Amino acid sequence: MGGRVLKVAVTGKGGVGKTTVAASLARCWRDLGHDVVAVDADPDANLAGTLGYRGPAITPLVKLRALIEERVGGGEGWGGFLRMNPRVDDIPQEFGVVVDGVRLLVMGTIERGRRGCACPENILLREVLNHLMLGNRQHVVADMEAGVEHLGRRTAEGVDLMLVVVEPGWASMETAARVAGLASDLGIRRIQAVANKISGDADLEFIRGNLAGMPLLGTLPLDRELELEARSGYVSRERPFYREMLRIAAALSEPRTSESGSFATTPKENP
Numbered sequence: 001m002g003g004r005v006l007k008v009a010v011t012g013k014g015g016v017g018k019t020t021v022a023a024s025l026a027r028c029w030r031d032l033g034h035d036v037v038a039v040d041a042d043p044d045a046n047l048a049g050t051l052g053y054r055g056p057a058i059t060p061l062v063k064l065r066a067l068i069e070e071r072v073g074g075g076e077g078w079g080g081f082l083r084m085n086p087r088v089d090d091i092p093q094e095f096g097v098v099v100d101g102v103r104l105l106v107m108g109t110i111e112r113g114r115r116g117c118a119c120p121e122n123i124l125l126r127e128v129l130n131h132l133m134l135g136n137r138q139h140v141v142a143d144m145e146a147g148v149e150h151l152g153r154r155t156a157e158g159v160d161l162m163l164v165v166v167e168p169g170w171a172s173m174e175t176a177a178r179v180a181g182l183a184s185d186l187g188i189r190r191i192q193a194v195a196n197k198i199s200g201d202a203d204l205e206f207i208r209g210n211l212a213g214m215p216l217l218g219t220l221p222l223d224r225e226l227e228l229e230a231r232s233g234y235v236s237r238e239r240p241f242y243r244e245m246l247r248i249a250a251a252l253s254e255p256r257t258s259e260s261g262s263f264a265t266t267p268k269e270n271p
Helices: 018-031 047-051 065-071 091-095 120-135 170-185 201-209 226-231 240-251
Strands: 007-011 036-041 097-099 102-106 139-144 161-166 191-198 216-221
Touching: 007 018, 018 036, 018 047, 018 102, 018 139, 018 161, 018 191, 018 240, 036 047, 036 120, 047 097, 047 102, 065 120, 091 102, 091 120, 120 139, 161 170, 170 191, 191 201, 201 216, 216 240
Parallel strands: 007 139, 007 161, 036 102, 036 139, 161 191, 191 216
Antiparallel strands: 097 102
16 A cells, blocks of 8 residues: 555553554554554564564564674674664565564664663664664554663654553553653654553543643553453454554544544654
């Protein structure tokens, strides 16, 4: 399917269903006929299993030492010359794994002590994300950790929407507020929430009352069997969760909708 491509970064507190939402958005865009890349940028790396992958363990990009040395340099012990703008356009195709029609790329995690440094792993991850968000002609769903640690300012230019998954609970809302602030500081203009695990009006009222002005994109019902079904690689299209996710996926293609639909501002075009 041609037309405008979308880049969405999904984040939220651990346990809110962030990875399930990211996988479901990728599936729904696939079902709507789009070419989709799903990026696992969360240290827990559960996106493959949630998409239904059952093959050998996927080696994350940060562990592909030969690739990193070839593209970025550094040599033994990462002590040599580093290429700050390595070629990465072939990496999603070469190292991504197709899971039920969705191309999956697992980024991996840099050791916390080296986080933020100009080390070869960081350079490679940064440039792959830049390519996917700024130069790639496919829909991208990035499952982030509970923050924006993988996003630099240049990468953030390509993000159409920071989608923050929340559940009824103070810790979830506090994380959402922190993420929204960090994303705004990076220049991401569209930051919206999806309410998950909603069992009634009281849950929804709590979330609406504590979003501090963040638009609510959609409301997903509490579904205790959903995760088991999702991990089988197939989510019934009759489930209310899937139907709402499909509505959200379709609404994201619309340039302007109301609070319950999509973007609060007119989206920019990707290069």
